[in-house]
Amino acid sequence: MKPIQDYFVPWVKGIPMYVSEHIELAWRKPELHRMMSNENPHPPSKKVQEAIQKYSDFANRYPDQGMVVRSKIAEISGMSGPENVMIGNGSSEVFDNIFRSFLQVGEEVIQHTPCFGIYKLRCNILGGELVSVPMVYEDKQLKFDIDAILAAITNKTKIIVVANPNNPTGNFMNTEDFIKIAETGIPFIIDEAYIEYSGLEKSQVGLIKKYKNVLVTRTLSKAYGLAGMRFGYALGHEEVIGQISAALLPWNVGTIPMWAALAALEDAEGLTERIEFNNREVAYIEDALSDIPGFIIFHSVSNYILFDGTDTGKKGDDLVAFAQEKGIILRPQSHLYGRNGWFRLTLGTQDENRMAVAVIREFYA
Numbered sequence: 001m002k003p004i005q006d007y008f009v010p011w012v013k014g015i016p017m018y019v020s021e022h023i024e025l026a027w028r029k030p031e032l033h034r035m036m037s038n039e040n041p042h043p044p045s046k047k048v049q050e051a052i053q054k055y056s057d058f059a060n061r062y063p064d065q066g067m068v069v070r071s072k073i074a075e076i077s078g079m080s081g082p083e084n085v086m087i088g089n090g091s092s093e094v095f096d097n098i099f100r101s102f103l104q105v106g107e108e109v110i111q112h113t114p115c116f117g118i119y120k121l122r123c124n125i126l127g128g129e130l131v132s133v134p135m136v137y138e139d140k141q142l143k144f145d146i147d148a149i150l151a152a153i154t155n156k157t158k159i160i161v162v163a164n165p166n167n168p169t170g171n172f173m174n175t176e177d178f179i180k181i182a183e184t185g186i187p188f189i190i191d192e193a194y195i196e197y198s199g200l201e202k203s204q205v206g207l208i209k210k211y212k213n214v215l216v217t218r219t220l221s222k223a224y225g226l227a228g229m230r231f232g233y234a235l236g237h238e239e240v241i242g243q244i245s246a247a248l249l250p251w252n253v254g255t256i257p258m259w260a261a262l263a264a265l266e267d268a269e270g271l272t273e274r275i276e277f278n279n280r281e282v283a284y285i286e287d288a289l290s291d292i293p294g295f296i297i298f299h300s301v302s303n304y305i306l307f308d309g310t311d312t313g314k315k316g317d318d319l320v321a322f323a324q325e326k327g328i329i330l331r332p333q334s335h336l337y338g339r340n341g342w343f344r345l346t347l348g349t350q351d352e353n354r355m356a357v358a359v360i361r362e363f364y365a
């Protein structure tokens, strides 16, 4: 008899389950302040909570294909209709579905690093080859490197993914650079998880009209504050969305998340409040930490801020450990560009942000 290990496909064999240790810790110890996973610090609005309550009565029924919420998404995104929208169990599932639709074993995904980790995870599980193109670190900024992205393209490239704004760097790529990538014809995912903080007028969604290979992904986990509901979506040309949707698991989005998402999308006031709060607090934190000698702050248009404290002589990991002792979970970052001072902070409530500023100042004092 062959051992069970021999039956696994080689690209799945040996890969461990992804466990987010800091999220596990935060649920285990609710007294800690969660400033590490780019969640929204505010609970859902009353309108969203009412929708959750209302549809809990229908939890015995299978959901439909989400025509109502998909139509609403099309409307706010300037697309023709629900045929341009695919919904998923968080945008993480949306990436998975897109990757499964285009990528075969041994084919390549280009990502621009540092970036969100899901692209790597979904590429690996399909036996794809991940090509990481680093951003350029210069003048105390992390800059998108369009020439390097284009130079990394081979005849095996099946997906190019760029987050805009990027996580963790918090900045936007130039519009003309998106056109250069779109022009290659290669499936091009523009991840707009944090776009609402700057307004949808900053979206690259207009490219879809001209380029069928462009897909825009978004999520309700960030500005809308529904990370625990798991709801994300992709926008694209109807032919492309139709084909990718063939790879969806039936009933991938539950009834409650779907209607909670609709309520959130309709609650323009709730969204505005969350965005204004966030942007005010980002400005507060950036300003309150701006006078620490040698401390580099990456200006963010999102709900997190990246820092490089290498030139202070202190390590990012030590800051993260220090903050945790004081009750705050921050996000460590791997060493980048030969430097070890990195860490990322996610905006919290007003009190949490003041507490974080005090802790960070104390550490570098």
Ligand SMILES: Cc1ncc(COP(=O)(O)O)c(C=O)c1O
Residues within 6 Å of the ligand: 037, 038, 089, 090, 091, 092, 093, 116, 163, 166, 167, 191, 193, 218, 219, 220, 221, 227, 230, 231, 232
């Ligand atoms: C750039 C980016 N894209 C997508 C996501 C995934 O969000 P979700 O799967 O919750 O929709 C995140 C989450 O942190 C992110 O930072």
